[in-house]
Amino acid sequence: MNEITITIDGRTVQTQEGEYILNAARANGIFIPAICYLTRCSPTLACRICLVEADGKQVYACNAKAKAGMDITTTTPNIVAERRAIMEVYDVNHPLECGVCDQSGECELQNYTLEVGVDTQTYSIKDTHKPAQNWGLIHYDPALCIMCERCITVCKDMIGDAALSTVARGSDAIEAEFKESMPKDAYAMWNKLNKSLIAPNGGDKLDCTDCGECSSVCPVGALVSSDYQYTSNAWEHKQIPATCAHCSAGCQLSYDIKHTSIENPESKIYRVKNEWNYVSLCGAGRYGYDFENRDVVKNPAAFDAAIAAFKKADTIAFTSTITNEEALILQRLKEKYGYRLVNNEALALKNFLSSYSTISGKSLYGGDLKQVHEADFVVSIGSALKTDNPNARFAMNNALSMNKGAGLYFHPINDPVIADMSKNVTQFNHAPMMEEAALYLMLDLFGDKAAMPSSVTEYLATFHSTKTVTIEETVDEKVTETVVKKVLNEETGVEEEVSEEVTKTIKKKVSKEVEVDENALFALLNAPVGFSDTLTKYLAKKENFALMVGPDLYTHPNTANCARLVALIEKYTAFSVTMIPNLSNTLGVALICDLDSERGSYTIGYNTAGDFTLSALGNGDLDMPSLNQQEGTLTGIDKRVNPTNAALSYGGYILNDIASSLGVTAKFTVNYTAQLPVAAGFKAVEFDTLPNHYTNSGEEVRGYCLEAQAIATNGDESVKGFDSNAAITDSVVYLANPVLQFSPFTAASHQLQENGGLYVSKMFMESNGWNEGDHVRVKTARGELSVNVITDGKIAGDIPYLPTFDTAINSEALFDGYRFTCVSIQKV
Amino acid sequence: MHHEEVFTDRNVSEHSAYYYVDIETYPTTGWDKFKQALKRAVRGELFVGLWVVMREMIKFDIHTVQYPKEKLPIGPRYRAVHKLLRLWESGYERCIGCGLCEKICISDCIRMDTRIDENSRKEVTEYSINLGRCIFCGYCAEVCPELAIVHGGRYENGSEQRAHFVIKDDMLTPLDLLKAGEQSEYPGFGAIIPGSDASVKKTPLAY
8 A cells, every 4th residue: 555645625635555544533633523433344325424625626524535625624614504403403303302311422413413513403303212222231312313324334244243233113204395405415314214224134133243333333322232221320430441361362452340239339340442443352352350358368378378378389370361470479479499380281382382483483473453454365273262262253354345455264163154245255064183184275275385395295296186077168169050041032023032041159168177186185174075176266456364273283283393384384474473362361471481391299270170279260269450559561462461450459568569478579560560571572561651542543552562583593494294094073162252252251241140061052962952051971981971961052063162251160170182083972 | 049029009099999908006005904994894894795695585585496396497598418309200310410519529439339220211220429538519410411419408418427327218309208299409500591492493303
């Protein structure tokens, strides 16, 4: 894209060629009113209020692209009249002194009515009765809806559920006289507004992944969280800028806090808000906010016991739901006392990264989710994308829908959510253990064969064979016929027979034998029939390629080989590579801590079971603050060190207290922020100086980005082949969480409380003749479990999965590292 | 550095309306002081007052108000302890829980708890005013869009504690009093001004 110069209201503005005028203006602090437009999504053209004049022609700023030298005027008398009429129409039958609306002043309808200066009403129409509807987590009040369709747009272009659409409202016709007397765009807008309402697709409840982004983008109070409704006014909240604690996406959000009630002045989180123009939250982030460790007071006896336990222990086992600073404290404790630090998922990523760097020569992957958003060809390998990292899924969907992109999704479990993203997405539901084949396929299809190591090229060639196939072709054939015609001889007046030669073209089907290349990798990965043709179609006019690889590869038995293949892909294809860390701070822990694999004789567990347990869930021997009660930093998928703040108070002991008693002293935990290891890519920056916001142009100004370190390589780029016989064809079970759950912390929040079980697809449920809630015994080589069966409408196929969020189900014990394992399931 | 302003006779001059009050010079010597005290003490004015009280007591013609048994009527716009009113016809609470009183309160002494009720309406479950901080400015009554919170006539705020609260049950008109017609409208700040219809441009309605 080229940098161009345009003029807006006499101001010279630099922007990219093809950028929408509205975005160019916003990035440069020029105000153009717009209601229905969402940054990162396609223009809806519902509100028509962003009218501007570009080179003398009236255009919609959200939809008109900037061209070099364009001269734009944001207000002309005609545009002012249109805007005024549009806002008057929006105010028809919509009160503005709205006593109980949950938008409570954060209302774009009110704002624009005042901005445009509507002081009298010209238009009117009979109101229709539109009763409020409860869609589950979301409450819809059609009487407040202004039909900007932002909810529909974000659901389709960003989230990928496409769970909402417009339905007929049933209303009187607009009085004919208005058609003549009204400004044109206002009339067209009213006509559309008057006819429709929002409704969930299929049924009266939402069938989606419950991200709640629709309620977030709603400019009025039509869509609100059912739980939040009527509990508070927006202006009463103090907003605590933070980073979501649940997954590795590290989304920016703000916790809205207020006193609990008249009796209880303690702060409580009422809701979560996000900068929806630049970051989209999933349901876990939006609804799973109250996972704090409540009512904790200092218990000196428990603290002394903890110190004694630390003196006795030789191992600290922990999960990655801790801050970078806590990870550093643990590392310092290790350096001082020689503890073993055990965290298997972080260790898996650490090992994966170090194998990756033996070829790539750098400590970190090169991609991030921003590159995925901007890509037009996205591939995901080894991740249950929508639940491992919902934001990665949003990025893929956004790329597919906004950049006319195409995508490939390699995963054993068929995901209807991925299939619904676009028609240009192909799922490879390969057998478990075939992830390496998928990586080889990437090299085969996209690799620069001339540059790649010859051993790889040769290995790839073994999958190719030439096959002779008979194809039917339609060929144009010319046929010459002799036709006898009767022609009237004008001289004699007698009809004569004349023979004439006529050439005709007819279509003819011919069978033909051609030699085609057959790629055995397609069959190994269960590619759909005719995939090579589909791929050719997909790849037309594609420029930006993005690959996301997930946790299935980190725990893969041949993980080192997978990592080296990923490095080869990054090196020899046009793909940017992004790795999806398992949990909120897996990447940070992997970079900060020297991890060990085996526990010793006496273990301190931090948020995981141990001989002495520190727990932010409130079920351990000593309480710890949860991530919404702590300040510190988290390292996310974008290799960014994001600051988070304490939204709620905490009265107990923290890890820093224990460390200080053990001689690793610091006044505050955040004193460690500047001490994070520079050798691992961190920067010596004080916590208090870390920013946490987005600019008007959408630039992410949050914390800082890790710097990839150069790693010496020995030039050995050999990779091992894979064993196609290793493919697991028996019945398997997967280790993953359902939508909305990541860890015991999500399940601890009041809106997301649920009991886990064995999650199966509808089809699998029916084919086994099971019913919801049936008890089954799940048996693997490492043990067995007795759980309930739960239908998950968002998966297909016959691979069930066990969750990790429910502490009552020790599902990890059934698995041997790798996320798939052979299983026998019996109904009891 | 402390700066002391020197006042000259800026306003006091022969031409201005200001003048010095004629004040007797204070006695300076001890004897003069004694004479002044004696002169003031043995004058008969004290007994004039005592006689009036005695006379009225004997006549049993008492004009003082027997507080707290009886109270003087107060002006209708007097701003005393708040009341929450009900709708006359239905008896529902007028308060819709919009929170404007809570927001406008300059001494930040109003708090309310709200929730969604069974009829999908916003319900105020608890409402409290800290009278220890309330300055009875009347903003809450003025801002209330429903004439729900008003100032009543109860002005006694004596309490054993500085923080003395009124809660919803204290303020809300009891239903029996409402039925007996004993809820009175408040004519003070926030009440509708007579003739206000004339100053409003009505929104056109299609029906």
